[in-house]
Amino acid sequence: MSTIGSFEGFQPVALKPDGDDQPSERDSLPMEEGSSGRDSVPSRMARQPSVTESVLYPNPYTRPHCTRKYFVTRPGAIETARQDLKNHVDETMGEAIQGFWLLTEVDHWNNEKERVVAITDNTLLICKYDFIMLSCLQFQRIPLSSICRICLGKFAFPGTSLDKRQGEGIRISWGKSEEQSFLSRWNPWSTEVPYATFIEHPTKNSSEKFSEICKMSAFIAKLVSAVQNAHKTSSGPGRGQEVMVSTEPILMETYTGLMSFIGNRNKLGYSLARGSIGF
Numbered sequence: 001m002s003t004i005g006s007f008e009g010f011q012p013v014a015l016k017p018d019g020d021d022q023p024s025e026r027d028s029l030p031m032e033e034g035s036s037g038r039d040s041v042p043s044r045m046a047r048q049p050s051v052t053e054s055v056l057y058p059n060p061y062t063r064p065h066c067t068r069k070y071f072v073t074r075p076g077a078i079e080t081a082r083q084d085l086k087n088h089v090d091e092t093m094g095e096a097i098q099g100f101w102l103l104t105e106v107d108h109w110n111n112e113k114e115r116v117v118a119i120t121d122n123t124l125l126i127c128k129y130d131f132i133m134l135s136c137l138q139f140q141r142i143p144l145s146s147i148c149r150i151c152l153g154k155f156a157f158p159g160t161s162l163d164k165r166q167g168e169g170i171r172i173s174w175g176k177s178e179e180q181s182f183l184s185r186w187n188p189w190s191t192e193v194p195y196a197t198f199i200e201h202p203t204k205n206s207s208e209k210f211s212e213i214c215k216m217s218a219f220i221a222k223l224v225s226a227v228q229n230a231h232k233t234s235s236g237p238g239r240g241q242e243v244m245v246s247t248e249p250i251l252m253e254t255y256t257g258l259m260s261f262i263g264n265r266n267k268l269g270y271s272l273a274r275g276s277i278g279f
Contacts, residue, residue, distance in 0.1 A: 131271035144230035
């Protein structure tokens with residue numbers, strides 16, 4: 001007579017991956033005569049990793065539910081933003097858009113801000129877009145001929161900063177940082193900063209569509225080409241000059257960083273679903 005706690009008579013079984021409710025071809029294969037169930041278990045379990053890999057990882061875009069909280073991923077949102085930006089360029093600038101990207105701007109106080117960026121024939125257009133109300137809130141136009149330097153590299157921070165950013169970015173300069181006034185340097189809402197810094201948007205791995213419009217390498221290649229062409233055709237004092245493209249650390253002068261530490265941790269610079277309030 002067997003008792004509770006006795007393990008006699010139990011046989012090991014092969015584990016199947018979660019969600020795999022369909023019978024596999026392996027399960028229907030008959031066992032050869034003379035072979036025991038115990039001998040067949042190792043061979044069945046040895047082939048299990050390949051099945052698990054094919055079932056659990058069917059595509060390169062991981063955890064799509066984590067990116068659904070961004071309003072930009074809602075059906076039709078990015079298409080509406082693209083059309084609104086195109087209408088604005090047609091009505092006010094009369095130029096053709098050469099490229100369209102969804103990026104994150106990092107301001108001079110290290111605050112992340114969701115931005116729609118377009119390159120036209122003569123202008124770099126940076127748009128603050130509200131993906132909740134689907135409307136353009138603010139435009140910043142930088143003539144391509146005024147861009148003098150494009151820097152790519154990892155971020156560098158003072159030792160006392162609380163929010164030290166990892167990874168790489170791009171800084172586009174159309175003036176010298178030394179010429180920036182004291183008030184604009186220490187004003188977190190200043191629009192007189194002579195450069196713009198960008199990183200890739202958090203939704204870059206959500207789908208193939210966002211992988212294309214969030215790709216930093218494509219943006220850099222198009223920008224460098226457009227700036228070089230603008231310098232050649234410009235009639236201003238910078239005519240014929242070559243844009244300087246360098247690879248070096250990007251200095252973020254946030255000596256404390258408490259404001260950006262709170263804002264970036266809570267994604268305050270993005271159009272984001274933040275849940276319901278109440279019970």
